[in-house]
Amino acid sequence: MSNMTPKLKNLLERAETWPESDQDELAELAAEIESRHSGVYVISDREWADLQESIEQADRGEFVPDEVIAEDNKRYGI
Numbered sequence: 001m002s003n004m005t006p007k008l009k010n011l012l013e014r015a016e017t018w019p020e021s022d023q024d025e026l027a028e029l030a031a032e033i034e035s036r037h038s039g040v041y042v043i044s045d046r047e048w049a050d051l052q053e054s055i056e057q058a059d060r061g062e063f064v065p066d067e068v069i070a071e072d073n074k075r076y077g078i
Contacts, residue, residue: 004012015026028044035041043051057063072078 015023018026028046031042031044
């Protein structure tokens with residue numbers, strides 16, 4: 001880790017004392033930054049769970065009514 005900036009090294013040292021959930025959040029943010037450099041996006045566990053829930057909702061036919069979508073579109077000038 002000798003190529004790390006002092007600012008990053010200090011942050012990672014402090015992060016060792018954070019709760020696990022905060023460390024996981026930092027790791028997800030770092031994965032997003034890394035994906036910009038590699039061109040490969042790695043979906044997080046939370047995103048995967050959200051995606052699975054969305055698919056399940058669609059399978060059950062749970063969609064937002066067309067009228068609600070039309071109102072939102074009007075509000076945003078679409």
